[in-house]
Amino acid sequence: MQIRKAQPQDCEAIVFGNCAMALETENKKLDKKRVTKGVKALLNDESKGFYIVAEENGEVIGQLMITYEWSDWRNGTFWWIQSVYIAKEHRRKGVYTRLYAYIREKCQEHNVCGIRLYVDKNNVNARQTYEKLGMEFSHYDFMEEDFVL
Numbered sequence: 001m002q003i004r005k006a007q008p009q010d011c012e013a014i015v016f017g018n019c020a021m022a023l024e025t026e027n028k029k030l031d032k033k034r035v036t037k038g039v040k041a042l043l044n045d046e047s048k049g050f051y052i053v054a055e056e057n058g059e060v061i062g063q064l065m066i067t068y069e070w071s072d073w074r075n076g077t078f079w080w081i082q083s084v085y086i087a088k089e090h091r092r093k094g095v096y097t098r099l100y101a102y103i104r105e106k107c108q109e110h111n112v113c114g115i116r117l118y119v120d121k122n123n124v125n126a127r128q129t130y131e132k133l134g135m136e137f138s139h140y141d142f143m144e145e146d147f148v149l
Contacts, residue, residue, distance in 0.1 A: 084099075
C-alpha cells in the first residue's frame with residue numbers, strides 16, 4: 001500500500017469515495033457534477049486544502065481531505081480531516097491508520113498546531129479508530145447552517 005498526496009488523475013476515485021461516504025453515513029445522495037467541481041477546485045488550489053490517498057495495485061482504496069483553520073490562540077494552523085472514505089473491502093485493515101500516520105508526519109513539516117475532525121455520533125467504529133490513534137473528544141459541539149445540502 002502506498003500513501004501519497006492526491007493528483008488530478010485521482011479525481012474520479014475521490015468523487016466516488018465522497019458520494020459513497022455521504023450515502024453510507026448520512027443517507028445523502030450528492031450531485032456528482034457538483035462534487036466533481038469541488039474536488040477539482042481543491043486539487044487545483046492547495047490554499048483550499050489537499051487530499052491524501054491510499055493506493056494498492058494502482059487502485060485508490062482510501063482517502064481523506066485536509067482543510068485549514070487558523071488559530072490565533074496558538075499562532076498555528078489546525079488541519080481538519082474531512083471526506084474520509086475507505087473502500088468496504090479494505091476496512092479494518094489499517095488503511096486509515098496509515099493515512100493518519102502520513103498526516104501526522106507531514107504536520108511536523110508545517111506550522112500545524114493540531115489535527116481536528118468531526119465524526120457522526122452513531123459511527124462507533126470510526127470513533128473507536130480515532131480514539132485508538134490518540135484523538136480525544138473536545139468539549140465543543142459542531143454547529144452549522146448549510147446553504148447547499
